């Protein structure tokens with residue numbers, strides 16, 4: 319055990335207060351979601367209610383697939399772009415940064431109307447178009463996470479070192495660049511997943527149904543059930559992210575620090 | 579000199595209208611350590627990157643043992659490189675970093691491990707083999723980088739200011755270690771630096787660069803005592819600039835005539851003699867041509883600041899024993915030791 323230093327005290331206090339601020343409502347909501355008004359006790363009734371609802375699995379799956387697709391789209395688009403920008407001082411960087419900021423500036427409503435008026439029919443009638451929309455919405459966050467992470471490693475020097483040591487371009491990318499940027503890419507993936515799973519406005523404006531819109535519809539008929547659903551969504555997203563995090567863990571922190 | 583391991587001939591590299599390298603020629607013999615010394619922006623890094631294959635020359639050739647390697651990509655050149663900034667792979671520990679070059683060459687796991695430990699031992703870091711970059715100090719990281727560059731027995735070791743990010747004490751230690759290691763392994767080495775003391779103290783030969791060209795390449799003592807031109811003279815060691823009057827093939831400096839050894843076309847009216855502080859002879863004399871301004875004690879040597887009766891100042895360097903009898907305000911006679919000067923146009 320490390321000694322707790324006095325200097326850390328304000329930090330601990332702040333963390334505790336912040337923790338309480340988050341955990342207290344969460345705890346209350348959780349407790350509330352287990353109540354059974356008829357018997358006055360606690361039980362799983364509210365959870366059973368939505369779990370057994372006919373469309374529960376269907377919409378959960380749709381949301382999951384859309385989120386994963388959005389993350390996949392951004393991965394393919396952003397990783398090569400960000401790596402390339404960080405390998406050389408390219409003149410296009412300001413332009414790319416401007417593009418990635420656009421989704422923050424354009425209102426979601428404008429995006430929705432744009433999609434409805436200018437997308438071809440096959441895209442209007444296919445739910446998969448949402449994956450691309452989510453990718454657009456998550457773009458600013460995903461790009462910034464990626465770029466900040468990549469700037470923290472001297473990618474250019476490292477790749478040049480690898481080539482000097484005998485690695486061709488392919489091996490440099492697979493054996494050096496990929497492991498080095500993995501945790502950063504992962505962080506940016508999380509961002510996209512979390513944003514996509516919780517997206518409501520655009521989905522609803524475009525009249526599609528996903529888990530979030532389904533939850534909203536369901537809540538209107540059963541307030542305790544709605545709270546149970548929210549608690550479930552929170553836990554589910556948390557478990558999902560945790561799972562991916564454990565699945566691909568950054569390597570550089572595995573070594574135990576030895577003493578001199 | 580041994581057979582040439584590396585030859586650059588007429589290498590030119592332009593960035594838009596800037597000549598980073600301008601028709602550069604360089605020959606490095608087997609087992610030799612040559613320093614590329616020059617001010618920032620003179621093209622040292624560019625030269626090294628072209629040798630390593632990380633950049634391409636616009637004109638000219640790079641030869642290794644007489645064969646052109648211009649078409650060879652960086653990863654096939656078998657050159658070990660150490661960069662100015664830290665370049666270890668952050669996802670690998672020290673041992674894996676050192677073994678990387680061998681892994682690329684298909685060495686077995688056991689071979690890799692043995693060789694990595696051998697090299698980490700050489701740089702004194704075997705006990706840190708399992709550490710990652712963020713668990714090593716700057717000096718340790720550069721040691722690992724050096725071990726990594728030497729592990730696969732490169733034809734050429736290329737060092738681009740490997741010490742410039744380190745503090746003075748670590749720098750001095752590591753400088754000597756690099757030289758010892760280089761001699762021990764017999765690796766032909768190019769060492770890039772802007773620090774003249776570093777270059778002079780560890781090289782077989784020093785190439786002083788200026789504006790994308792080599793101003794002079796010679797052994798450190800030759801460079802010091804017979805600089806080819808004013809740039810080299812000013813860049814290497816301390817130099818006094820003393821006014822000189824030209825008359826015929828002679829120059830009059832400090833009231834004595836010296837051979838001007840002109841190598842310029844038209845004879846200038848005004849000239850200066852470039853003289854090292856230790857090439858100035860100082861003898862106490864009641865009505866001498868200069869006075870002592872001050873004396874600075876520097877251990878075994880002392881610096882004596884002087885002013886001539888005409889009013890220009892310069893420094894002399896001598897052993898502290900010799901300077902003991904000199905005090906501020908003393909009148910002295912100063913002259914230049916024979917042959918130890920360079921007369922150039924003012």
Ligand SMILES: Nc1ncnc2c1ncn2[C@@H]1O[C@H](COP(=O)(O)OP(=O)(O)O)[C@@H](O)[C@H]1O
Nearest residue numbers: 593596597598617618619620621622623624625
């Ligand atoms: N990639 C580049 N793009 C444009 N100019 C460059 C580039 N690399 C080097 N230069 C220019 O070439 C000259 C030599 O640079 P460099 O070789 O890095 O010098 P040194 O290592 O001696 O400080 C400098 O004027 C520098 O600005």
Ligand SMILES: [Mg+2]
Nearest residue numbers: 622623624739
């Ligand atoms: Mg440089």
